[in-house]
Amino acid sequence: MNTSARAKNRNFRWGLLFFLAPVCLWLFLLIVLPHIDLLIMSFRAENDMGDMVWSLSNYRNFFEEPVYWLTYVRTAIYSVLVTFLTFCITLPLAFYITKVVCPRYQGFLTILLLMPFWVSELVRVYGWMILLRESGVVNHFLLKIGLLNQPIEMLYRDTTMVLGLVYTSMLFMVVPLISVLESLDDSLIEAAHDLGANTWSILFKIIIPHATPGIVSGSIVVFMLTLGNYLTPNLMGGKNSLWFTEQIYNQFIASFNWNQGSAFGFLLLIISSLIVWLGLTLSRQKLGKVVQ
């Protein structure tokens, strides 16, 4: 009996290995291996003779050149801001869809919300550009009704870029929020109201504590996608609003300096891990639980 149990155990272990093997292989080949290569590359640079040697100069360049680390800090701060704004906009939206609207229209409204995401990000960003550029729809309209005397350039500003980033991120926040709010029992809100709570205390004492796992998981996704976004900051922010991914792109593609680009890539990885860790600690959530 003992041997058969052991045999079964061994079978189970082989089965597990069989199913996990492709996943592990995939993780190793596509994630671990390239990153190890990038890490090695980031610590190598040409010396005066033009030979490749171990060096910290790629990282030193980052700290010595203000435009690099300023863009870096800017990107991080704006990503946090975009995440926060996305949350502020989608929470009422998700609440409205799950709790206020008659259940018959819930599915319809959710689909309406997801609609824009059926077209690619590139098309969506061009949509915004058509609206906002100097000869665009908004300017045309404002000129017509006499609010403006001459068209103004609304693109290529930080505000526009943040707007575009929030718009792009909304989906990833609203879906976890809807699912977490759906699991909130209406009677908890009513009980809080009955016990003397006003709208704000209901929001901060009942809704947000209940929704925390959804908020954190949505925020992590939005934050990481925003931090690593290239298209929207590049098109809507233009030359005035630099994003760190553009620096990485420039190093890899324009300067063909892969070593410098790798160092930047690692710095981006470090800040994103750091901020996600900070967020999890502050909200007292476990990554494993949030991801579920």
Added chain:
Amino acid sequence: MKIDLSVQHVTKTYADFTAVDDVSFQVETGRFFSILGPSGCGKTTLLRMIAGLSEPDSGKIEIRARDMAGIPPNRRPVNLIFQNLALFPMMDVAENIAFGLHRRGEGKAVIHKKVSAILERVDLAGFETKKIEQLSGGQKQRVAIARCLVLEPAVLLLDEPLGALDLKLREQMKVELKKLQAKVGTTFVYITHDQSEALVMSDHVAVMNQGVFQQMDTPQNLYNHPRTPFVARFVGDNNAWAGRVNSSDGKTVSIETNDGFTFQVLSDQSFQPGEPVDLFLRPEAMLIQPDEAIADLNRFEVVVKSLLFDGANSRLLVNPLKTGTELLIALPQNRQYDYVRRDDKIEVGWAKTSGLCFPKIET
């Protein structure tokens, strides 16, 4: 006596469906008032209007003589215990109870003192830091009650709070709740579909059906003098026996049942001869093999179909001789009737005063 809660001609309609239809009642300070009715009769709807979670379409609700129209639930001096209790799972027991006190902006020390005092009162002393999911059904119950009582509301509203408990615990909580109410002296408005809960605990009971109050009375009167056929059927067990009126003189009614028995019933209502009626007989109103010497009994013979043993609540299921009508008769477990067997033919008798007769309603 001071009136804590006064509900006047309150009506609530959902689409084309009237959930609460012109309901009026008053509850005096310190009373235990119950609303008893089958599921879906509009009890929760009525309670939610008192709590302010929905507004009546018409009518007026006054609490301690103050009109409540337009006052949101967080500013009404009533608290509601929800059907599912609605304890906050993200907080521990003490935070749950302190929730309302915090909203009022009371000081930390005061809150702490009040929370321990109320926990003591509901026999949960020392449970402050327990999580909600660690509590048993009965303990959750008491936390929900404590969470409301700590706010010292004018009226405590309870929406079938014992519904989720198992039978044994429910019996126990019934008594505890009654004792607690007597101890704290708060006015309770309690809704339930369980007639025994209503009868055991209440000073007054209103029986509700399809949005309408059928009768409002003391538990004893509801049981002994139901005023409508619905109340007769719903409160306690009753046998209904269809028949027609032979004659009626404003005091005694002579009824011939559809299967041919003739009975005399005392009733101060008068009926037209030939009018279809329902005769209601409680199981315990019928005596098995009554003494020949007792005069003025309606007597008839029945065949025992089965013995339904249920301890003190045992019954006989019988057919009156040569008919298919089924009647339930109380079978006292005092060994006097141990001889009764299935298919026996026995005589049954009941006093004129213990039958009730109502005009037949089509259902």
